[in-house]
Amino acid sequence: MIVGLPKEIKNNENRVALTPGGVAELVKHGHTVYVQATAGEGSGFTDAEYTSAGGTILPTIEEVYNIAEMIVKVKEPIESEYKLVKPNQLLFTYFHFASHKPLTEAMVASKAICLAYETVEKKDRSLPLLVPMSEVAGRMAIQKGANYLEKPLGGRGILLGGVAGVNPAKVLVLGGGIVGTEAAKMAAGLGADVTIMDISLPRLRYLSDILPANVKTVMSTTYNIREAAKNADxxxxxxxxxxxxxPALITREMLKDLKPGAVLVDVAVDQGGCIETCKPTTHENPTFVIDGVIHYCVANMPGAVPYTSTLALTNATLPYVVKLANKGWGDACREDEELRKGLNVINGQIVYKSVADAFNMSYSPVENHL
Structure with a gap:
């Protein structure tokens, strides 16, 4: 198969979808890999390294899209890329369709095959291609939050871990999945007073067992969220x-009860955000303020640490990329239920029900296309 590796062009997105090692693995299986010039530079990988791995460098993104049967990316195509996507071309990347109707409509119109990292799902309901970036984003959320709590950046002027004789900051984590768990670990490690909420009692029991003593687990209800948010830094x-x-768990109306200079970090912004006042921001302009509360809503947080993120992502995606290249998307998805759940759009039809429901668009079961 001919595989294309374009350079990411989203604002301050320095990740790349495959390391030179990943390219070498595809070449070893007999595939041809075309890499856009400088695609890996932001992550610390040179064109020479991709060439040594067996890849072929092409100067422009147009050439990569034009020749490739499968495009492997990190982030969804942005508007300038829509016209480059071809019918029957397989795109394997993070899409997060349910939060972006223009992207959904463009990919439906392209008649391409869109296989989304974030909906590839194992039998235990875990999301193997979301995990590595969720780990990075969860840890980064605390780093960024601690930073924006500093007074020169508009925050309350509070040190996350406090010092002897001074209470630490209060951190509220909404969601006990990978992001929330990693955020709680980081905040606890810095000495903060942490509360983590989830709607699953078994998950809360598990988190209570594994997390440090300065992390409290609380059932997620509207009342509990409202009360905890009032005291959170x-x-x-x-x-x-x-x-x-x-779902929007922190509403616009709740902001008036939050502490002035409190910081909100919405890691769920890719999927529309779980803070009602959230809107996607960039690493270039990462924050905005509403009612004296700082909002940090960067939609590609792991892009700020691209070396770590690219290695972590390739570790997770490469087995699936190789399977798709070896068998083609149809056979690979027929044989592998995990990959099959990653299919979101096929030849002009939405085949993932949650995406169709988000925009009241027509839905066609994936089984009709395999």
Whole structure:
């Protein structure tokens, strides 16, 4: 198969979908890999390294899209890329369709095959291609939150871990999945007073067992969220419903009760955000303020640490990329239920129900296309 590796062009997105090692693995299986010039530079990988791995460098993104049967990316195509996508071309990347109707409509119109990292799902309901970036984003959320709590950046001027004789900051984490767990670990490690909420009692029992003593577990209800938010210095939004829009747990009306200079970090922004006042921001302009509360809503947080993120992502995606290249998307998805759940759009039809429901668009079961 001919595989294309374009350079990411989303604002301040420095990740790349495959390391040179990943390219070498595809070449070993007999596939041809075309890499856009400088695609890996932001992550610390040179064109020479891709060439040594067996890849072929092409100067422009147009050439990569034009020749490739499968495009492997990190982030969804942005508007300038829509016209480059071809019918029957397989795109394997993070899409997060349910939060972006123009992207959904463009990919339906392209008649391409869109296989989304974030909805590839194992039998135990875990999301193997979301895990590595969720780990990065959860840990980064605390780093960024701690930073924006500093007074020169508009925050309350509170040190996350406090010092002897001074109470630490209060951190509220909404969601006990991978992002929330990693955020709680990081915040606890820095000495913060942490509360983590989830709607699953078994999950809360598990988190209570594994997390440090300075982390409290609380059932997630509207009342509990409202009361905890009033006292929080830093709130992390870490709620995910696979393939669907995240629910708004911190509402616009709640902001008036939050502490002035409190910080909200919405890691769920890719899926529409679990903070009602959230809107996607960039690493270039990461924050905005509403009612004296700082909102940090960068939609590609792991892009700020691209070396770590690219290695972590390739570790997770490469086995699936090789399977798709070896068998073609149809046979691979027929044989592998995990990959089959990643299919979101096929030849002009939405085949993932949550995406169709998000925009009241027509839905066609994936089985009709395999």
């Amino acid at each position: 830093l709130i992390i939004g870490a709620v995910l419903i696979p393939g669907a829009k995240a």
